[in-house]
Amino acid sequence: VTDRESLKREAALRAVALVESGMVVGLGTGSTAWYAVEALGARLRAGDLTNVVGVATSRATEVQAEALGIPLGPLEPHGVDLAIDGMDELDSQLDAIKGLGGALTREKLVALQAKTFVLIGDASKRVSYLGEKAPVPVEAIPFAQRVVAAELAALGCTPMLRRDEHGEPLVTDNGNVIFDCHFDAPFEAGEVARACKAMSGVVEHGLFLGMADVAFVASDAGVLELTR
């Protein structure tokens, strides 16, 4: 049995194999995306790729990419050729929940500007419906947090303010807070997505619907390539 970290790395390698010289590449955030950034750095160092620019979805990824010598640029409209990122949950339509790493807003912005958006992960992330295992993260401005919590609860979930290792409310790279919204039963993802985005004080939510073009899902049996 292959361990979880090896599986993450295998999925990441498959995605990074799609990168070509001259591309602008969206660099995801989180433990699986970390392997992709590492592999991209290795291909650049090996001279296998040239003239690649990364767009980092978080401060953490920026730090990692800089250490690996990957040149970084700002997010431009329609300016990303290929975005690679991990997922917390993936259904059969390639709809996903993201945001466990706290970078959902920048991740979604980069994915939306990408010609091709690739999700990577191990098979434990596959679900029969979104919300089966993971909560839906929602980023909100701190001033609005009591109002947003009440409005999220009205959608039928239990919103939990995410905390850091010190028990303090986690602050995102954008200076905001995150509610992890736990649903007891399956929900209509499109409706929840629209309702969340319409709330004043909500910056973004972690439902990535109709966005991914490809997903690489690694299990002991190998890496499965899923397309929409």
Added chain:
Amino acid sequence: VTDRESLKREAALRAVALVESGMVVGLGTGSTAWYAVEALGARLRAGDLTNVVGVATSRATEVQAEALGIPLGPLEPHGVDLAIDGMDELDSQLDAIKGLGGALTREKLVALQAKTFVLIGDASKRVSYLGEKAPVPVEAIPFAQRVVAAELAALGCTPMLRRDEHGEPLVTDNGNVIFDCHFDAPFEAGEVARACKAMSGVVEHGLFLGMADVAFVASDAGVLELTR
């Protein structure tokens, strides 16, 4: 001819006259709202009002209110009895453009939780249609700014990144940037509002549609009370 500042103050006094003891009062931001906060502090000091709690829409207003001894509290769901704020433009339906003071996101959050939302200003703010004189401010997260600028331009306006007195991009209390969107021709405000709110990377916009219950508009002829 009464000067502009006196008119602002007269409108503010009319709004503050609506405050009753025990109320939670939304405290707006900007030069006209400043007079309202000042007048509220005076009524509290005079003992004319007791047990009033303010909810400040900006750090600047927080500082002013604290200096005046107005107790402040957080924004709670449906937790504001009366919100008082200035406007940049007001049409005959009491639809408004706000955000010249840079506090539009918190202002809208407070107004949305208010049982009664009162706008105040001098008569120069009245327009026959929104956008006649003022741009529509849109608050966006800095990482998204190039994308949001392109998407705003696609709505038919010219988005100008607001700058501070040093020429640097202005940073809001929420750590974001503001685009002042100049429209050359009248636009359908409801459509622009929906389109702005739907954009990833946009936190809030300055179109306050169907929100104000009352407006006090001061001119040389006196203070006009407008209701919807």
